[in-house]
Every structure is written in structure tokens, then in C-alpha cells.
Amino acid sequence: MPFLSCGLGFSDFLNAEIKPRILLMGLRRSGKSSIQKVVFHKMSPSETLFLESTNKICREDVSSSSFVSFQIWDFPGQIDFFEPTFDYEMIFRGTGALIFVIDSQDDYMEAVSRLHLTVTRAYKVNTNINFEVFIHKVDGLSDDHKIQKQRDIHKRANDDLTDAGLQSINLSFYLTSIYDHSIFEAFSKVVQKLIPQLPTLENLLNIFISNSCIEKAFLFDVVSKIYIATDSSPVDMPTYELCCDMIDAIIDISCIYSLADTGSSLPYDKESTAIIRLNNTTVIYLKEVTKFLAVVCFLRTESFERKGLIDYNFHCFKSAIQEVFDVRLRIQKHRKLLSQRRWSKLTTSSGG
Template sequence: MTSSVESSSAQSNSHDDSQEGFRTPTNLTLMKYLQELPDAERPPNPLQQQYHTGRVPNSKAGDGKPRLLLMGQRRSGKSSISGVVFHKLPPAETLYIETTIRVKKESMHSFMDFQIWDFPGHLDYFDPAFDVDKIFDEIGALIWVIDAQDEYLDAINRLNATILNLQNSYPNINIEVFVHKVDGLSEDYKMDTFRDIIQRVQDELSDAGYENAPVSFYQTSIYDHSIFEAFSKVIQKLIPQLPTLESLLNSLCANCRIEKAYLFDVLSKIYIATDTSPTDIGSYEICSDYIDVVVDIGEIYGWERPNENGESESEIEETGGTDCESLITMERKGNNYLYLKEINKYLALVCLMGDDSPAEKKALIDYNVGVFQKALSQVFPFSNGTNATTT
């Protein structure tokens, strides 16, 4: 389960000439790229990561944690989404979740610190009784959940009213619309419903004088990987260093002939970055399921992770512990190998590789991944923390 970068480096020198297509100067490529990064892509304080929020410049200072607001009509599935994605709740058990009657706030501590606020569907957030600035000031994204199996016209009206109310004070807000529960619809009806919702939202905003609103739409369900794929896209918009992470992954893929690489948050199975080659849901599903298998074994041999209550029997420093590593062969046309390497206790690199034999070139891959890991730690500093706490 463990691997030494130093030993891999030594082996790479002896295999450099014989392994055609695998180039050990990846470290030079990555480090040179790292040195040329604009200062804007580096966090000003290595101990405090910076993320995109929807705040207007010079607004009052907050806690620096981007806030994800889950909003929508009653029974649209907001609490179920939060439970499945961030607490590993089996989808079947979401049937027993009680209706949310007050704002539920959670702080998530993983590869990045952010907050999840789950709002009851009956609240009017712009009522004078509510402090609008306190709700929206540190917002990273507003996630509006629409039940595709229910009447959605009122949900669209409330969504558009919310967007228009926020434009003056929060013009940079990310609006993410989850057209949810699409698993219960036929393929044709699902696409018709999705297109109808997009058209109605855009038309009503256009009629109100708000052209080209920055609203993104996703089809989601808690019974497949679509909800994790959607959250991955949402989280990526909050990371200023995303272009840098993608470039580092592109360089790694080019030097090791990797067909697809994902950088996953292990706890939630959200991928925070991938290389710029086309992404398909099948590859994501395979990599996501692979993480579950390796993590189950890694609980014994790898990082000691905090539990769901944020408790840990003993703290392990970022530089300590044992990092999990795995390479498997699978019966799948086109992608025959899966490679996983834990970057730290929160992040894992998962790669899909083709017909070449990684078993013969694994020393070179390990070496280049070790260089990628060092470069990543400089671009994207990690904070220690626990998994989830409720406030």
C-alpha cells in the first residue's frame, strides 16, 4: 500500500532510456511552470486559502469560507442531497429525513473549508425580518433545487425573484440550478422538462431586463453519480487555482501517457480538478467507485480520517501517516488500468490508463506523481481539519 518517491526516482534513472514515451523530466516541466505562475494564482497567505465568493468588493469581511446555499421549494430534495453528498447517507434512507423547518448550517473541513446552508422551502429570505447581508455576504454559490417530478412553475418564479433581488449587491454570485429527481422520468420527458425549465428561467429574466444571466443548469439524482458530478462543477468555480491544477494534470498526463486524471476529494467523492481532455460520466463513475474500494482498505493501512462528527482518535500531521496507492487491471475496452495515489488525507489522484503496461513502468509513474504532489502542495496549500461539524 505504500510507496517511496525516493526509490521510484532512483529506478526511473535506470529505466529512462528503455521506457519509450515516459519522460522523467516531468519535474522540470512542472517546476518551470510553477515558477512562471502569475502571483494572482498563488494564495497571498499560505495558511489561509482564498476562494471565489459573490461578495461585492470592499464589503464587510467575513470568515473567508465560501458558502453554498441550498434553496428551493419544500420537498424538492435539498436535505437529501446534502446527506448523500457530504455525509455518505444511503439514498434509500433519505426517505426518512424530516422536513427542514429552520436553516441548517454545517461547516465542512476537507481539502477546503466551506459551509453548507440548507434553507426551508417556506421562508421568504428577503423579508425585513431577515438580515440579507448575513445570509448572502460570503456566498460562493446559490444552489436552487427544482423537483422535476412536481409542478415547477412556482419554483421558477421564486428562483427568478431571488436572482433579481441579488443582482445589485451580489452581481458575481454563481447561480446553480439542479433539476432534481430526474431518475423517475423517461429519457424523452426528462430532456423536455430540462429544456422547458431552462427556457422559462432565461425568458423571464430577459423580460425583466437581465440578459445573459450567469445561471448554470444540471440534471441530478441522488440515485446515481449525477449529483456528485454537478457538485464537482459547482466547487470548481470557487477555486481560483483551477487553471493551474488543470495545467499540472495535463503535464502529468502527457508525460505518463495517462488518458484521464481526476483529483478527488476522498470524503465526498467530488473531483476538484481534471485534465482538459473530454470527460464522460462513465469514466467518472469508475474512478468514484474505485475510491470507495481503496478507502475501505486504506482505513486499515492508510490515513486515519476523522469520522462524520469531526472526531479523531489521534491527529496525523500532513507529513506523517501512510499514503494509499493502488494499481488494478480491469476488463474494459479502451481503459485497462486504474491507478490511485493519495495526495494527503483529503485528496486522491485517480488515473485511467490504456493498453500500455503500467506494471513495467510503475517506477516512472510513481516518480512523476511524486513530483506532481510536491508541485500541488505549493499551488494549493492544504489545511488541517475535521470532516463536518454542525452549528
Template sequence: MSYGDDENGGFAVAGSFPKGFGYGPDDTETEQPADSPEDKPRILLMGLRRSGKSSIQKVVFHKVSPNETLFLESTNKIVKDDISNSSFVQFQVWDIPGQIDFFDPTFDSDMIFGGCGALIFVIDAQDDYIEALARLQMAVTRAYKINPNIKFEVFIHKVDGLSDDNKIETQRDIHQRSTDDLAEAGMETVHLSFHLTSIYDHSIFEAFSKVVQKLIPQLPTLENLLNILISNSGIEKAFLFDVMSKIYIATDSSPVDMQCYELCCDMIDVVMDMSSIYGARDDGAFDGNSSSIIKLNTNNVLYMREVNRHLALVCILREDSFDRQGLIDYNFMCFKKAIQQVFDVRKQVASTNNSDGRAAMATSHNLLHHNGSVEGAAS
């Protein structure tokens, strides 16, 4: 592992997400004012009381141990959590009390659902979920009429207490019942996404990753760049991580294997712990030269490189492919520059929808051209 400051003692910044989606520059390093909390994308956590909403929020975004969540009190009012202090992904998570009445005159549905990017409904898989499905149908119907652009996600939670067969059967039953309920309400066009989750493993982080990715407009471009990177570097799998939350904001098009994802998360934990203890700064953030190499007993290598102080690229590749580390490092620098170009162009030319696509194609072409040149030279 290596940790070192760059020449100026600062951090590399790889651009930003478009302001309209609440993804701003690294405000600790720029003098630009941060977006107000109300301007950021909003993710709602809904569900019945004791379904696990607050525990999910604490484990994913506040590094609380799953066992410590057993002592959390039930939520009695809307809790707004601004996820932007030490993270690249910038949005708000609203924890909505389970006992809330959508038809209560004091419940401002327009305000709550109007600025919502995603609605996550948490269902306790170890409890009788008939009442929860009724509340889900009520929440989706109400929210969709106010804001049809909301992404609806269902977390079938606490599945750590179920067998594999019971998990599949529970998911199938909830999927069928909720679909039928929405069809009866005339909401056939509404799409629900289902995730099996638990705070005692990495499933909750993967599920939240998929939710956050739907709020990132540059996701297809990032996936394309990752595909080009791995195809020209002998890499088997690559993730672009937000290191503080362990949410991956993009990965290549190959299927995600949970064991690989867990290894990458564990690697980030190790590096962040080392940085917080021995790093030159006390905020635990990456610096301009942060990297880590872990060789596994399966003849695979985990390789991590910083993209900026909050983003990291974590790759899995075979040990023989890592013999050409110089090529991989050069391709990574091309990838890092490409990300910066995509975000910069998105900021500069936000008035036209096609500009980002043209810039992405040009950036991808340049990355492929550079990589091809290096491979030709290396051969």
C-alpha cells in the same frame, strides 16, 4: 493495494488553498487555528419544499444512503453545515427552507447573500415547476443585487424517474423559461448553469464538483498540471478527488465520461472501506503511502495515489501504458511537489494577483522538464 505509515507515522500535506477562500491547511496536523465558519465560502441550497435539498446535502456530505433520505423531515429553519471536519474542501452549505419569504423583514438578505459564493436552486423535475421558476427568478434577482459575484446553479433534480428524452426536454424548457423570466426582470447579464441530477446515481456528485470548482481560484493551474501529467505518462483521464465527499476538485481538459467518473468513485469507496477496517488509524484517512491498482476486464487500469490525507489522484490508463509504472510514479511525485509549490506560493505571496500565475507557469515548466527528462532516459 498497499497501506502503510510514513517514517514519522504522520501524513503528507500538500499545502492549502488561500485563506480568503476558506481553504485552509490540514488543521489536524498543524497548530494553526482553523478559520471560523463565517470566514469560509458559503453555498446556499434553495428551492421549494420537498424538492430534495436536504437529501442532496445528506447523500453528498454525510454518506447517507439515498433510500434513507425518504424519512427526512421537511426543513423548517436554515440549517448550516460546516464541511471541513474530514474534508479538504472547506466551506459551509446552508439549507434554506422552501417556504421562506425573501421580502419578510426578518429575512436578512444582506447577511445571507453577501457572503455567498454559489447559490444552488433545486427544482423537482417530476413536479409542476412553474412555481419553482417564479421562486428562482425572485431569488436570483434579490441575490444578484446584493452580491453580483454569486455563481448561480440550477439542479434539475429527481431526473431518475424520467426517460432520456424527457430529461432533455425538461432541461430545455426550464432553461428557456428561466432565461425569459430574468430577461423580463432586466437581468440579461446573469448566467445560470443547469445540471441534471439524482441522488440515486453519481450525477449529483459530478454537479457538486462543478459548483465547488468555481470557488477554487487555482483551478486553471491544477488543470494545466493534470494535462502535463497525463501527456507525459500515457494516462487517458485523471481526477483530483476529495476522498470524503467524492467531489473532484480538478480534472484534465478532456471531456468527463460519466462511466469513468463512476468507476473512480467506486474505487475510492472500496479503498476508504478497506482503510477504515484494516488501516492503522481509526479515522479512515489516507496515510503517506496509500495507493491502489485495479485492472479492469476492458484492458484498462484504475490507479490511485494519495496526494495528502484528504486528496487523491485517480487515473485511468490502458494496461500496456501501465507497464512503465516507474515512470508514472516518478511523474506523480513531480505532480505532487508542483501542487505543494502552487499552494505554498499562493499563501506566501497573496498580495499580488499575478504571483500565482507566474508561480504556476514556473511550476508547470519544472514538471514538464522533469517528465521530459525521465521519458528521455526511459527511451
């Protein structure tokens, strides 16, 4: 039975059927585990210096909200997952996104070759995988050097695919570092592609801001600081960084001044709200949507004088989001039921 060759049981099969799978791959010491710890475990970047190299596949469920729900598989850089005893077809078949991490401060020729081998093998199994390339550890590079590295890696990787007759494969490239917010923004883009309801969420945000005189709005997963949707206007890095800093400040203050511990791992709750007034007549307004989701809005001071209208429109927006939630949950329950039946047939046929 193919699942057993990787030590997978019913719960793994079920998660693969319901939750998208994100694979973290790359050469040794490229920064894969550090990325996972910083984004999903709130580890400070300086602490990652003491992380040991990953020597086995580490699987983790990320399920902080109904939309941010997936599996992350962290692969050790030295593993040969194409060896005959390793069921790579099963792994790639259930994968939504493959993130390949390249250390920009190291010689990346070997990494580009491994990227090509990995992508071509995965694409033959599953043509629907999103291939994401993190050009990582760029914090020590100048802006010109960053652009040069990205252009060179982009050209080499795509030239290799063209030479192999696989120019239909689309690679997305991101400049990332755990020492700033670029890694959170890159992961946001990756996760958004795995959310089927993304167009609906974006449309709801567009309606909300157009009727509330809001300039920009994000729908954030508070735990990871991944934004799962934003309106149709462009995203600039300083605005995104302000959102992340605001979320950090709110959680830190809540930890200090919240009531007695209720057993919740997060002091942020469904009643949370915050207002920050900048010295450039801009107001940042955060409102909870669910326990783990919040909307962060940017608007002018004069627009915020109509706070009653904004709050009413937000209530309508929140109700619409809840309806999208309910539909997604019904779909997940249906998939779970189908997966249980599929697993039952699989084990029966294998036993027979």
C-alpha cells in the same frame, strides 16, 4: 448591527470572509437536505426517505482539504428570507454559489417563479454569485423526458430574466439524482468554480498525464467524491462513475483490513494506493496526494508497464500541489488577520 439580526457572531463573520458560502434553496420537499446528507455525510439514498423537512437554516462547514473548504447553508423551503427582519443582504454578500433545487417530478411553475425572485434579489446584492440550478429527482424520468424538462425550465427561467432586463445573469443547469453519481458530478462543477487555483491544478494535471502516457486523470476529494480538478480532455459519466466506485471500494476494504483504530475518521491515509485492472486493457491507478486528496488515473496496460516513470512524475506533481497548498494557506491566514481587524472595527463602531 446587521450580523446580529441573523444571530451571527465573530466565527460566522470570519468563516464568511475566508470560506466561500454555498446556499441550498428551493421549495419544500425538493430534495435539498437529501443532497447535503448524501454528498457530505455518506448517507445512503434510501435513508433520506426518513429525513424530516428542514424548518430552520442549517449551516455546516465543509473543510476536508485545503481546496474543498466552504460553508453550506440549507434553507427551508417555506422560509421567507425577504421579510424585513431577515438580513438577506448580509447572506448574499458573502455567497459564492447559490444552488436552487427544482423537483423535476412535480409541477415546477412555482419553483421557476421562486427561482426568478431569488436570483434577481441576490444579483442586486452580489453580482459575483454563481447561480446553479439542480433539476433534481430525474432518476424516474426517461432520457427524452429529462431533456425536455431541462429545455423547458431553461427557457422559462432565461425568458423571465430577459423580460426583467437581466439577461447578463448566467444560470447553469444540471440534471441530478441522489440515486446515481450525477449529484456528485454536479456538485463537483459547483465547487470547482469556487477554487481560484483551478487553472493551475488543471495545468499540472495536463503536464502530468502528457508525460506519463495517461489518458485521463482526476484530483478527488476522497471524503465527498467531489473531483476538484481534471485535465482538459472531456469528462464522460461512466469514467467518473468508475472513479467513485473505486474510492468507495478502497474505503470499504480499508475499514475492514486497516490496523487498530487510530482515532482517524477516515481509513484512507497518505500511504494509500490502489490498482484495478479492467478486462478491456484499462488500468485505474489511485495515488494519495494528501490525507483527503487522491489522483485517479486511467491508462492502458502497456503504458502502466512504465510504472516507475509514472510514480516519479507523480512525485513531481505532488510536490507542485503542495506548493499550491502552501500559497493558499498563506492567503487564508492573511485574510483571517484582515477579517479580525475588520470585525474589531465593526464592533467598536457599533458599541460607540
